[in-house]
Amino acid sequence: MSSIDKATVEQLLRTFIDPNHGVDLVTAKSVKAITVDGDQVTVTIELGYPAQSILATMQAAIEQHLHSLATFGSLTVTVGVKIIAHAVQQTLKPYPQIKNIIAVASGKGGVGKSTTAVNLALALAAEGATVGILDADIYGPSIPTMLGLSGTPESHDNKTMMPKVAYGVQTISIGYLVQAEQAMIWRGPMATNALQQLLRDTNWQGLDYLVIDLPPGTGDIQLTLAQQIPVSGAIIVTTPQDIALIDAQRGLSMFAKVNVPVLGIVENMSLHICSQCGHEEAIFGTGGGMVMAEANRVDFLGALPLDMAIRQDADLGRPTVVADPDGRAAEIYKSIARKTAARLALKAKDFSSRFPTIVVQNS
Numbered sequence: 001m002s003s004i005d006k007a008t009v010e011q012l013l014r015t016f017i018d019p020n021h022g023v024d025l026v027t028a029k030s031v032k033a034i035t036v037d038g039d040q041v042t043v044t045i046e047l048g049y050p051a052q053s054i055l056a057t058m059q060a061a062i063e064q065h066l067h068s069l070a071t072f073g074s075l076t077v078t079v080g081v082k083i084i085a086h087a088v089q090q091t092l093k094p095y096p097q098i099k100n101i102i103a104v105a106s107g108k109g110g111v112g113k114s115t116t117a118v119n120l121a122l123a124l125a126a127e128g129a130t131v132g133i134l135d136a137d138i139y140g141p142s143i144p145t146m147l148g149l150s151g152t153p154e155s156h157d158n159k160t161m162m163p164k165v166a167y168g169v170q171t172i173s174i175g176y177l178v179q180a181e182q183a184m185i186w187r188g189p190m191a192t193n194a195l196q197q198l199l200r201d202t203n204w205q206g207l208d209y210l211v212i213d214l215p216p217g218t219g220d221i222q223l224t225l226a227q228q229i230p231v232s233g234a235i236i237v238t239t240p241q242d243i244a245l246i247d248a249q250r251g252l253s254m255f256a257k258v259n260v261p262v263l264g265i266v267e268n269m270s271l272h273i274c275s276q277c278g279h280e281e282a283i284f285g286t287g288g289g290m291v292m293a294e295a296n297r298v299d300f301l302g303a304l305p306l307d308m309a310i311r312q313d314a315d316l317g318r319p320t321v322v323a324d325p326d327g328r329a330a331e332i333y334k335s336i337a338r339k340t341a342a343r344l345a346l347k348a349k350d351f352s353s354r355f356p357t358i359v360v361q362n363s
């Protein structure tokens with residue numbers, strides 16, 4: 001049997017496309033090591049995004065792919081994860097306890113931005129990341145209810161607040177601190193200052209990702225936040241309806257203006273599945289998010305059905321990703337979470353990062 005060399009193995013790995021970001025393993029810098037000893041080959045893969053639920057599947061798929069292209073005496077592939085900090089807007093510096101901030105925005109209210117943000121945060125955590133969520137939806141903070149949390153956050157030093165934790169996710173919300181009516185009358189600068197303070201004065205515990213649920217719309221508050229918070233990437237939630245899509249387009253322009261990369265678009269309420277008969281109906285139209293993503297050259301991250309269980313779970317303070325972790329909707333949220341983080345992993349590194357890295361090995 002002829003032996004294989006390292007360069008050939010690398011060439012073969014170039015033909016394996018990572019389904020989470022659509023880029024091959026070598027270009028994505030996921031190949032950490034290749035060792036060849038005669039016809040015995042070992043490949044170490046390190047994904048830049050949390051992917052606990054698919055590590056074994058990825059490992060098997062890579063092995064199968066290599067076996068289909070060449071003959072090995074023995075082949076061992078290990079797949080692990082290493083999450084690093086990515087660059088933010090040039091004028092800003094990342095916060096020391098937060099590797100990556102992901103902003104979740106929508107062009108208008110009621111499209112399911114908060115529901116998506118909270119399930120996305122829980123899905124990133126389910127995939128193995130340390131995650132926080134900041135409820136910046138100052139005029140309608142809904143994250144506390146969706147996570148079944150209430151009461152004032154604790155402070156150990158009278159200066160900073162400890163995040164409140166639900167299902168392993170660290171959270172902070174204006175809803176813990178002030179009455180809804182009080183926040184409603186805050187004008188733009190007051191609201192943005194309050195949010196910045198909330199972000200800064202929370203004692204975040206070593207986050208891989210902080211998901212920020214932005215207020216709906218693309219007005220001054222959203223623009224200021226997108227400008228002043230060190231964000232690594234944003235996602236836009238829309239429904240397939242024309243009007244929501246036009247509003248979502250404004251979201252894309254807003255992030256382009258402040259040089260924040262849009263990691264993709266999530267289409268929510270895309271198909272109604274009748275809980276009685278299973279009949280599927282596209283109440284808000286179909287495919288709009290994908291068309292918009294293609295037209296604007298951003299990624300389409302996935303589509304959630306209009307599903308009564310998603311609303312009920314959120315209302316009961318136990319979002320779908322934790323209420324029904326193996327169900328169809330949870331699978332979609334986890335796939336969106338992996339794709340979001342995988343696309344972020346392809347972006348430039350933050351060289352000012354002061355974090356030790358976390359390595360999870362699948363053996």
Ligand SMILES: Nc1ncnc2c1ncn2[C@@H]1O[C@H](COP(=O)(O)OP(=O)(O)OP(=O)(O)O)[C@@H](O)[C@H]1O
Pocket residue numbers: 106108109110111112113114115116137140142215216268269304305306307308309310311312314315
């Ligand atoms: N895919 C879905 N299926 C069924 N109900 C949903 C879905 N997504 C969201 N909802 C429900 O729609 C309502 C609005 O959702 P949500 O509060 O997340 O929207 P939003 O865009 O954050 O609104 P706003 O920013 O104006 O507060 C909630 O009752 C929520 O439970």
